[in-house]
Amino acid sequence: MSEDLQVLKKHYELAIVGCGPAGMAAALNAKIRKRDFILLGSGFCSPKLSKAPQVDNWLGFPEIGGEELRQRFLNHLKEQAINIVEFKVTNVYPGPPYTLVGKDQSFEADAVVLATGVSVNKLFPGEADLLGRGVGYCATCDGPLYKNKRVAIISYEQAGEDEANFMADICSKVLYIPYYSDLKRLDPRIEVYKGKVKGIVGESTVERLDVGEEELPVDGVFILRETLPAEQLISGLEMEEGAIRVNHKLETNLPGLFAAGDCTGQPFQLIKAAGEGGTAALQAVKYLDNLKSPDPKVPIL
Numbered sequence: 001m002s003e004d005l006q007v008l009k010k011h012y013e014l015a016i017v018g019c020g021p022a023g024m025a026a027a028l029n030a031k032i033r034k035r036d037f038i039l040l041g042s043g044f045c046s047p048k049l050s051k052a053p054q055v056d057n058w059l060g061f062p063e064i065g066g067e068e069l070r071q072r073f074l075n076h077l078k079e080q081a082i083n084i085v086e087f088k089v090t091n092v093y094p095g096p097p098y099t100l101v102g103k104d105q106s107f108e109a110d111a112v113v114l115a116t117g118v119s120v121n122k123l124f125p126g127e128a129d130l131l132g133r134g135v136g137y138c139a140t141c142d143g144p145l146y147k148n149k150r151v152a153i154i155s156y157e158q159a160g161e162d163e164a165n166f167m168a169d170i171c172s173k174v175l176y177i178p179y180y181s182d183l184k185r186l187d188p189r190i191e192v193y194k195g196k197v198k199g200i201v202g203e204s205t206v207e208r209l210d211v212g213e214e215e216l217p218v219d220g221v222f223i224l225r226e227t228l229p230a231e232q233l234i235s236g237l238e239m240e241e242g243a244i245r246v247n248h249k250l251e252t253n254l255p256g257l258f259a260a261g262d263c264t265g266q267p268f269q270l271i272k273a274a275g276e277g278g279t280a281a282l283q284a285v286k287y288l289d290n291l292k293s294p295d296p297k298v299p300i301l
């Protein structure tokens with residue numbers, strides 16, 4: 001990750017969310033087409049690619065290791081002077097222009113390519129129903145709403161510890177529920193719960209956390225996963241069998257919003273992800289061109 005958050009502009013033509021093979025391939029085509037774009041990623045790009053012990057189906061590179069391929073992808077971006085900006089998008093508000101929101105910052109983009117991969121973790125019962133009514137995905141964004149209240153932070157990643165520490169200064173109680181093993185830097189005021197969450201409970205807003213043998217009273221629950229469920233990231237996005245519904249141009253049901261890679265469904269393969277990423281960027285470029293000089297006789301794509 002090389003670009004500093006301070007240099008984020010208020011507006012881009014194109015935002016690419018996710019820095020796996022799909023997002024990186026999208027960025028390459030956006031760069032080659034000389035567009036004003038930003039490539040956003042969270043943490044390590046990409047854990048899945050890196051974990052592939054041996055890749056046998058990447059054309060031209062038989063038996064290459066996932067990590068070696070990842071390094072080659074990153075070098076390719078570097079050669080093209082493409083930066084990956086560390087910025088986890090927690091909300092996309094419909095546009096165009098779309099507003100992309102993350103920790104401490106937001107900006108606009110005329111078109112968006114979602115390339116966020118898929119989460120291996122299922123939603124908790126109650127999570128979707130109570131989203132925005134006590135359930136959130138960015139504690140530091142919504143922190144002030146929970147002044148002197150009780151919150152739980154369910155985290156699949158160490159970055160959750162920073163969010164919890166931030167909340168410890170604001171809330172009357174912070175309960176931290178890690179779904180990973182090695183806790184590193186938690187404020188001593190935070191209570192750690194090592195069990196599993198069975199559900200999030202509440203009538204109109206979050207009231208309790210069901211942990212099986214008991215229900216813990218809380219006013220808010222933040223869930224920190226590497227990949228947010230796409231339908232929670234942007235409201236009104238149509239899904240099909242758990243994946244973002246796209247056509248062969250990688251268009252979603254929302255104008256100017258494209259999706260590529262694992263998030264559009266199976267097969268979960270590198271070559272499909274990269275192919276879709278590149279195609280989505282080209283379609284986004286056509287869309288942007290049409291925004292600038294619309295021809296009423298020609299369909300957008």
Ligand SMILES: Cc1cc2nc3c(=O)[nH]c(=O)nc-3n(C[C@H](O)[C@H](O)[C@H](O)COP(=O)(O)OP(=O)(O)OC[C@H]3O[C@@H](n4cnc5c(N)ncnc54)[C@H](O)[C@@H]3O)c2cc1C
Nearest residue numbers: 018019020021022042046052089117261262268269270273
């Ligand atoms: C162990 C293993 C072995 C595999 N072996 C093979 C193989 O041999 N051949 C093959 O073809 N495929 C293989 N795969 C599958 C392949 O890795 C995936 O299909 C591919 O990585 C999908 O690319 P993607 O860009 O869609 O998503 P990902 O690679 O998952 O990348 C998504 C990226 O987006 C980031 N992100 C997510 N949400 C946000 C957000 N809100 N804001 C900012 N950034 C975000 C994530 O941090 C992540 O870096 C394997 C996968 C695994 C786990």
